[in-house]
Amino acid sequence: xxxxxxxxxxxxxxxxxxxxxxxxxxxxxxxxxxxxxxxxxxxxxxxxxxxxxxxxxxxxxxxxxxxxxxxxxxxxxxxxxxxxxxxxxxxxxxxxxxxxxxxxxxxxxxxxxxxxxxxxxxxxxxxxxxxxxxxxxxxxxxxxxxxxxxxxxxxxxxxxxxxxxxxxxxxxxxxxxxxxxxxxxxxxxxxxxxxxxxxxxxxxxxxxxxxxxxxxxxxxxxxxxxxxxxxxxxxxxxxxxxxxxxxxxxxxxxxxxxxxxxxxxxxxxxxxxxxxxxxxxxxxxxxxxxxxxxxxxxxxxxxxxxxxxxxxxxxxxxxxxxxxxxxxxxxxxxxxxxxxxxxxxxxxxxxxxxxxxxxxxxxxxxxxxxxxxxxxxxxxxxxxxxx
Numbered sequence: 435x436x437x438x439x440x441x442x443x444x445x446x447x448x449x450x451x452x453x454x455x456x457x458x459x460x461x462x463x464x465x466x467x468x469x470x471x472x473x474x475x476x477x478x479x480x481x482x483x484x485x486x487x488x489x490x491x492x493x494x495x496x497x498x499x500x501x502x503x504x505x506x507x508x509x510x511x512x513x514x515x516x517x518x519x520x521x522x523x524x525x526x527x528x529x530x531x532x533x534x535x536x537x538x539x540x541x542x543x544x545x546x547x548x549x550x551x552x553x554x555x556x557x558x559x560x561x562x563x564x565x566x567x568x569x570x571x572x573x574x575x576x577x578x579x580x581x582x583x584x585x586x587x588x589x590x591x592x593x594x595x596x597x598x599x600x601x602x603x604x605x606x607x608x609x610x611x612x613x614x615x616x617x618x619x620x621x622x623x624x625x626x627x628x629x630x631x632x633x634x635x636x637x638x639x640x641x642x643x644x645x646x647x648x649x650x651x652x653x654x655x656x657x658x659x660x661x662x663x664x665x666x667x668x669x670x671x672x673x674x675x676x677x678x679x680x681x682x683x684x685x686x687x688x689x690x691x692x693x694x695x696x697x698x699x700x701x702x703x704x705x706x707x708x709x710x711x712x713x714x715x716x717x718x719x720x721x722x723x724x725x726x727x728x729x730x731x732x733x734x735x736x737x738x739x740x741x742x743x744x745x746x747x748x749x750x751x752x753x754x755x756x757x758x759x760x761x762x763x764x765x766x767x768x769x770x771x772x773x774x775x776x777x778x779x780x781x782x783x784x785x786x787x788x789x790x791x792x793x794x795x796x797x798x799x800x801x802x803x804x805x806x807x808x809x810x811x812x813x814x815x816x817x818x819x820x821x
Contacts, residue, residue: 467541497561497794502528502536503554504787505547505566509540512686512716513749516780516821517567517591524784534794536787544569547728551576555583563794565786568592586793602793603803605786607778609641611807613648614659615776616711619809621668623744623772625709627653628674632698634691634712634721637683645713645748650675660808684717691720696729705737708771710745715754715775718747722763744772748807750779752820758812775810781819 504525509518518540527534542546547569554564564580564587566573574594580587581600589597593604620631633649636642653670684690691712698704712718723779725735747754754775756762767773774801782805793799810818 444467450753455579470503488636497796498533500534500561500563500791500794501559502534502563502565502787503540503563504536504783506538506540506783507547507567507569508542510603512644513714513751513780513821517783519821521565521787528787528791530773534791541569544572548573548576552579554717555585563587563766563775563790565590565783565790567783567786568594586790588786588790588793590783595680599801601801603786603789603799603801605782605789605803605805607782608648608804608807609644609778610648610657611659612713612748612776612778613645613650613711614652614657615648615807615809616665616748616774617649617652618659619746619772619774619776619811620709620711620744621653621664625668625669625744627670628677629709630707631678631709631711632681632683632704633678634684634694634714634717636686636713636717642683642713646680649711650678684720686714686716688716688720691717692724692727692729695721695724696727699724699730699738702734702737705734706741707738708741708743712745715747715751718745718775719751719753719757721745722757722766724767726763739766739769742769742771744770744774746774746776748776748778750775750777750781750810750818750820755810755815755818755820758776758810758815760812762778777808777810777818779812779819780821 471568502525504521506518507514509515509522518538521538525538528534528536539550541550547566551564551566551573554562562585564585566577566587567590568574568577571594574596576595577587577589579593581597586602587600588605589601589602590605591607593606598604611699615627617625625631628714630773633646635646648657650670652659652664652724653665653668653675654672655664655669681691681694684694698707710718712721724730730738755760757767758773758775760767785803785805789803808818
């Protein structure tokens with residue numbers, strides 16, 4: 435019995451030691467066993483920390499690969515055609531930089547432009563952006579498709595009000611500023627309230643309306659040019675404005691203006707008109723062609739030029755800039771008291787493309803991007819691009 439008791443006691447002691455050894459082993463070896471878990475935990479935390487960088491990288495890559503479609507009128511002639519020329523120049527610059535690609539697509543008319551725009555949207559192509567010079571307001575529905583597809587776009591020159599709020603940027607020249615710049619130029623040459631002024635208008639659109647209004651608003655002191663209002667002594671009253679005569683729509687045509695001016699000079703009472711505000715360089719050139727041609731008799735030309743007239747245009751036409759330089763129609767232009775062209779360059783399309791590039795780069799872009807006008811005269815004409 436004593437032996438059995440001793441055996442049971444010995445067995446109990448062994449079991450107790452085994453239990454203590456197990457607990458001791460767990461305590462001594464737990465750290466090594468758990469160490470991998472501790473080393474894994476920082477790795478998991480690091481992965482969580484780095485997760486935003488991994489999600490941002492594809493977005494940056496997508497932006498970097500964006501293809502910019504630039505839609506303009508055909509590159510044929512005149513101001514509108516020159517937009518495509520300047521657009522292609524800027525597209526080459528974008529492609530050379532390598533971050534984005536750019537492609538100019540031209541159209542002969544609004545219907546063709548609509549088709550090309552709809553084809554781009556229908557392709558379902560990703561990572562694209564659009565810069566467009568709408569050929570007329572009928573392009574609105576196609577631009578709405580661009581907006582609905584979530585494609586960023588910049589509008590240039592012809593801004594369609596219904597879709598303008600959806601644009602990244604609406605880039606345009608200052609049409610009121612053209613009128614204000616012309617009026618300010620005439621005032622600088624000595625034009626007084628109530629002097630006779632003849633305005634050659636472009637067409638019946640809002641462009642002409644704004645250019646008309648800019649001229650009169652400057653004269654009445656409602657609008658600044660180059661940061662300054664007309665001085666009080668030279669302000670015009672509503673009665674003074676009645677001495678401004680408007681040609682009606684010349685449809686931006688040089689030949690139409692030439693014929694109109696010949697007809698105007700057919701009445702000798704008009705030879706004392708000193709101030710001629712032409713709302714485009716093509717219209718100004720029509721006046722010079724009329725004075726150089728045979729449609730006006732010499733006595734009338736002498737009387738008109740003897741009044742030392744002044745003329746303004748706008749747009750950046752190379753021929754007009756050569757007149758300003760004294761290299762074109764020099765004999766006639768030298769008898770003018772002033773020749774000026776207000777800036778409204780087709781090169782502004784490059785600003786529109788740059789606005790899209792800036793947007794893709796994540797930079798803020800002005801949605802209503804109006805490019806201020808400047809007066810181009812003999813002293814600064816070489817500082818401005820022409821077409």
